[in-house]
Amino acid sequence: MAKPDSIIPLLARTDLFRGWDTxxxxxxxxxxxxxxxAKGEMLFSRxxxxxxxxxxxxGRVRVAxxxxxxxxxxxxxxxxxxxxxxxxALDGGPRSADAVALSPVLAYSLERNxxxxxxxxxxxxxxxxxxxxxxxxxxxxxxxxxxxxHPIEVRLARFLLVALGDRKAEAGKRIPLxxxxxxxxxxxxxxxxxxxxxxxxxxxxxxDAIKRTIDRIxxxxxxxxxxxxxxxx
Numbered sequence: 001m002a003k004p005d006s007i008i009p010l011l012a013r014t015d016l017f018r019g020w021d022t023x024x025x026x027x028x029x030x031x032x033x034x035x036x037x038a039k040g041e042m043l044f045s046r047x048x049x050x051x052x053x054x055x056x057x058x059g060r061v062r063v064a065x066x067x068x069x070x071x072x073x074x075x076x077x078x079x080x081x082x083x084x085x086x087x088x089a090l091d092g093g094p095r096s097a098d099a100v101a102l103s104p105v106l107a108y109s110l111e112r113n114x115x116x117x118x119x120x121x122x123x124x125x126x127x128x129x130x131x132x133x134x135x136x137x138x139x140x141x142x143x144x145x146x147x148x149x150h151p152i153e154v155r156l157a158r159f160l161l162v163a164l165g166d167r168k169a170e171a172g173k174r175i176p177l178x179x180x181x182x183x184x185x186x187x188x189x190x191x192x193x194x195x196x197x198x199x200x201x202x203x204x205x206x207x208d209a210i211k212r213t214i215d216r217i218x219x220x221x222x223x224x225x226x227x228x229x230x231x232x233x
Contacts, residue, residue: 050088059105174218
């Protein structure tokens, strides 16, 4: 069992549980169970029975689909504060994607029966889930739109802006960003090949929106934002 004191701060950071009062967070925390995964271990595979969801506490998880031809498309990387497997846990259907640990992962699992009980006893959980899932649908729609309609440099600029979050650049300075994964992983997230992503990185660098070192990318948020709007820089 997870200790409520250790999981409550994590729950409070998530999109689903952010803003909840202490009573609701405590009730939810008590239902979670700690679980660890080694690097390369599957949390679940596409087609598995969806009997639990996972809240990531440490590490990185790739959520992706693989075609019969072996082509892979990553939907997202889940890190601390992210939920994984919530759709199948809600409807009891099969998993719609694979989830694999890209690093050692500490997660908290919530069984489907426990989730249903929380929804029954705490109506706020059901309401929050609806809002959360609607947000996820919007994000997925935006991701698909970007892949279909926008060139790779625009998709890359958008991705970097999301990765920067609310961080602000000091006047005349760029923001350092450590992606924490390979260029091949980045290509999968953007729905492109590795050579195309490398070329896009070079283009953004030529446009003075980023500067690259061996382990970091230094970003100019204002110029990245201009690129996402299709403006000349």
